[in-house]
Amino acid sequence: MTSPFSFELIYQSKKSRARVGRIHTPHGVIDTPNFVPVGTNATLKAVDSAYTDTLGIQLMFCNTYHLILHPGTELIKNAGGLHTFMNRKQPLITDSGGFQVFSLMYGTVNEELKSKGKKQLKNSVLKINEEGVLFRSYRDGNPILLTPESSVQAQKDLGADIIIPLDELPPYHVDKRALFNSFERTHRWEKRSLDEHMLNENNQTMYSVVHGGVDPELRKKSCEFAANLPFGGYAIGGSLGKTHSEMFTMLEKMMPYLPPDKPNHLLGIGDLTSLEPCIKLGIDTMDSSHPTRCARHGLLFTNNGTIKILNAHYQNAFTPLDPECTCYTCSNYTIAYLRHLFKAHELAAYSLASIHNLHFMVQKMATLRAAILNGNL
Amino acid sequence: MTSPFSFELIYQSKKSRARVGRIHTPHGVIDTPNFVPVGTNATLKAVDSAYTDTLGIQLMFCNTYHLILHPGTELIKNAGGLHTFMNRKQPLITDSGGFQVFSLMYGTVNEELKSKGKKQLKNSVLKINEEGVLFRSYRDGNPILLTPESSVQAQKDLGADIIIPLDELPPYHVDKRALFNSFERTHRWEKRSLDEHMLNENNQTMYSVVHGGVDPELRKKSCEFAANLPFGGYAIGGSLGKTHSEMFTMLEKMMPYLPPDKPNHLLGIGDLTSLEPCIKLGIDTMDSSHPTRCARHGLLFTNNGTIKILNAHYQNAFTPLDPECTCYTCSNYTIAYLRHLFKAHELAAYSLASIHNLHFMVQKMATLRAAILNGNL
Numbered sequence: 001m002t003s004p005f006s007f008e009l010i011y012q013s014k015k016s017r018a019r020v021g022r023i024h025t026p027h028g029v030i031d032t033p034n035f036v037p038v039g040t041n042a043t044l045k046a047v048d049s050a051y052t053d054t055l056g057i058q059l060m061f062c063n064t065y066h067l068i069l070h071p072g073t074e075l076i077k078n079a080g081g082l083h084t085f086m087n088r089k090q091p092l093i094t095d096s097g098g099f100q101v102f103s104l105m106y107g108t109v110n111e112e113l114k115s116k117g118k119k120q121l122k123n124s125v126l127k128i129n130e131e132g133v134l135f136r137s138y139r140d141g142n143p144i145l146l147t148p149e150s151s152v153q154a155q156k157d158l159g160a161d162i163i164i165p166l167d168e169l170p171p172y173h174v175d176k177r178a179l180f181n182s183f184e185r186t187h188r189w190e191k192r193s194l195d196e197h198m199l200n201e202n203n204q205t206m207y208s209v210v211h212g213g214v215d216p217e218l219r220k221k222s223c224e225f226a227a228n229l230p231f232g233g234y235a236i237g238g239s240l241g242k243t244h245s246e247m248f249t250m251l252e253k254m255m256p257y258l259p260p261d262k263p264n265h266l267l268g269i270g271d272l273t274s275l276e277p278c279i280k281l282g283i284d285t286m287d288s289s290h291p292t293r294c295a296r297h298g299l300l301f302t303n304n305g306t307i308k309i310l311n312a313h314y315q316n317a318f319t320p321l322d323p324e325c326t327c328y329t330c331s332n333y334t335i336a337y338l339r340h341l342f343k344a345h346e347l348a349a350y351s352l353a354s355i356h357n358l359h360f361m362v363q364k365m366a367t368l369r370a371a372i373l374n375g376n377l
Numbered sequence: 378m379t380s381p382f383s384f385e386l387i388y389q390s391k392k393s394r395a396r397v398g399r400i401h402t403p404h405g406v407i408d409t410p411n412f413v414p415v416g417t418n419a420t421l422k423a424v425d426s427a428y429t430d431t432l433g434i435q436l437m438f439c440n441t442y443h444l445i446l447h448p449g450t451e452l453i454k455n456a457g458g459l460h461t462f463m464n465r466k467q468p469l470i471t472d473s474g475g476f477q478v479f480s481l482m483y484g485t486v487n488e489e490l491k492s493k494g495k496k497q498l499k500n501s502v503l504k505i506n507e508e509g510v511l512f513r514s515y516r517d518g519n520p521i522l523l524t525p526e527s528s529v530q531a532q533k534d535l536g537a538d539i540i541i542p543l544d545e546l547p548p549y550h551v552d553k554r555a556l557f558n559s560f561e562r563t564h565r566w567e568k569r570s571l572d573e574h575m576l577n578e579n580n581q582t583m584y585s586v587v588h589g590g591v592d593p594e595l596r597k598k599s600c601e602f603a604a605n606l607p608f609g610g611y612a613i614g615g616s617l618g619k620t621h622s623e624m625f626t627m628l629e630k631m632m633p634y635l636p637p638d639k640p641n642h643l644l645g646i647g648d649l650t651s652l653e654p655c656i657k658l659g660i661d662t663m664d665s666s667h668p669t670r671c672a673r674h675g676l677l678f679t680n681n682g683t684i685k686i687l688n689a690h691y692q693n694a695f696t697p698l699d700p701e702c703t704c705y706t707c708s709n710y711t712i713a714y715l716r717h718l719f720k721a722h723e724l725a726a727y728s729l730a731s732i733h734n735l736h737f738m739v740q741k742m743a744t745l746r747a748a749i750l751n752g753n754l
């Protein structure tokens with residue numbers, strides 16, 4: 001049987017590693033490079049799924065960790081899977097849950113970076129061993145064991161098009177030996193995840209997760225590990241450095257080791273600064289909650305820079321955020337009105353701002369794809 | 378020049394005072410009887426104005442008090458008026474701001490009823506005299522003088538189709554003499570408001586506010602006062618009693634004193650229990666934030682009763698709130714999914730629930746109009 005997944009390379013830039021392609025999935029095509037918004041709880045924040053479909057969001061990211069805790073992946077399976085449950089027609093990707101479990105332990109990436117790895121919130125993670133990781137639900141305090149197999153089973157219940165193997169997430173501040181041990185365990189966990197996935201492919205494909213922290217040699221080895229197994233694509237995880245510049249340097253070194261015949265995905269990165277440099281380095285898709293989070297904080301993206309809508313300067317701005325923008329928000333409302341909704345803490349503010357920023361991202365990625373095709377990137 | 382406003386009586390029930398009509402306004406027709414949702418800050422909560430238009434909400438209520446405080450009625454005037462500012466195509470009604478000022482003094486209606494009038498939050502209201510009421514802005518502490526003239530001017534800035542004269546709102550617990558003094562002052566304020574309005578009608582119409590508290594004799598006099606002045610309709614304000622039953626009794630007594638050739642409006646009432654009895658007593662329109670507030674608390678209206686969506690009973694309910702409902706929410710999502718969104722505190726929950734309850738109200742009112750026309754009410 002032919003796989004319902006394939007990666008079609010349309011154009012490889014001659015100026016950079018940037019490329020234009022199409023990922024074919026059972027729920028339709030993902031044009032690459034593309035931005036992937038994060039809908040943690042089976043919805044984007046402040047934008048419902050049916051509307052998300054109309055925005056042209058071709059791939060959306062949901063978090064297995066949150067869905068295990070609520071409403072439970074079995075319930076979603078009984079609903080007919082995640083697509084049916086949330087009424088999404090287009091492709092979905094879920095992660096393994098591992099990132100959130102280890103984030104609970106170390107705090108957020110930024111917190112960990114700031115505390116230089118000294119602060120550990122150990123009480124939520126009860127035990128990590130070769131089998132998996134035992135953690136406490138933040139909802140009801142119940143212990144939950146996440147193993148490569150249980151993570152894959154949870155993702156089978158969900159039924160997203162693209163799934164991710166369980167990895168161990170070492171913090172940025174880790175000694176060489178600990179990084180290596182974690183790296184080795186991650187590969188064993190990824191292999192177990194892939195084996196579990198292959199037992200019942202279920203119209204899903206599994207991307208590997210490339211690890212190795214900020215060690216270029218380990219990153220190279222991780223690419224080789226992934227390339228030698230029948231993964232459907234390559235996700236890039238773990239800490240890539242403290243700054244944008246460190247991340248770009250690491251991607252520059254490692255991207256040539258990823259086989260070009262399969263799609264890749266950069267996990268958790270999607271701020272405006274990162275888009276173009278990452279795409280030039282060969283990234284196909286990248287996910288982030290950045291545009292929707294910015295929107296809820298009143299940071300609105302435009303081609304002339306970001307509008308901080310709470311700024312008094314915009315009080316009498318009776319024009320749309322961007323006169324050229326064709327989104328629902330710009331078609332219907334002025335900056336002054338949106339600003340008023342934000343000042344009045346009206347819920348409509350968050351929806352309208354999120355719709356605009358998501359539309360901006362969709363347009364931005366289309367423009368970047370066109371730039372590659374036109375030989376300008 | 379003919380007035381752009383008229384009330385067209387289509388059918389007067391022979392079984393009750395219920396009637397079907399049409400209010401013609403510069404922004405279109407309002408079929409009566411009808412429900413009027415409250416969008417305090419120039420938006421319904423969790424539903425944007427352009428979408429509100431598509432729901433078939435023919436009249437929407439905005440609060441002058443809140444709009445004076447933010448963003449200011451002058452800003453809205455500069456934006457081209459409230460319709461343009463919020464991008465609403467259909468009719469709007471604004472109140473005078475008085476209700477909120479006096480609510481600040483006595484607390485909410487329920488608080489006042491509970492405390493039997495003993496608790497007064499006087500510090501926000503600085504002075505009440507014949508000129509008007511001086512209160513402090515809850516936003517910046519600045520003193521604001523609201524007079525009949527300034528309230529009407531604010532409502533001229535806003536430009537809603539229907540406007541309301543400034544009234545003094547006596548609490549439910551008030552002695553006979555104080556009630557009478559307030560009643561007399563309200564009529565003087567209403568007359569001043571009407572005079573101010575007539576100087577520049579501005580494509581707007583002013584309804585009177587009928588007062589008199591729970592004294593049937595005063596209510597009758599207030600109806601007569603209103604009937605003798607060129608108001609465009611009659612709003613019913615002030616306390617009508619502590620219970621639904623007291624309210625229905627009072628309406629039964631007073632409605633015959635309102636001239637039938639103009640539309641009437643019941644201020645601040647619109648819960649499901651009140652709809653049919655009030656309509657039978659001859660009410661044309663009634664406003665309330667009840668359906669949207671219920672929605673945000675997970676109380677979803679259906680023809681088979683109200684669904685409390687957080688109830689564990691609905692965990693696996695993979696059907697719409699109401700299989701017959703044609704609203705966006707029911708067309709796209711199941712009860713189980715909506716419940717999940719509520720449990721996860723996702724903002725989409727509040728929009729989807731509000732859309733459903735508003736759609737329910739629109740349908741409910743259409744059904745009630747049909748029942749009157751069919752001789753069943």
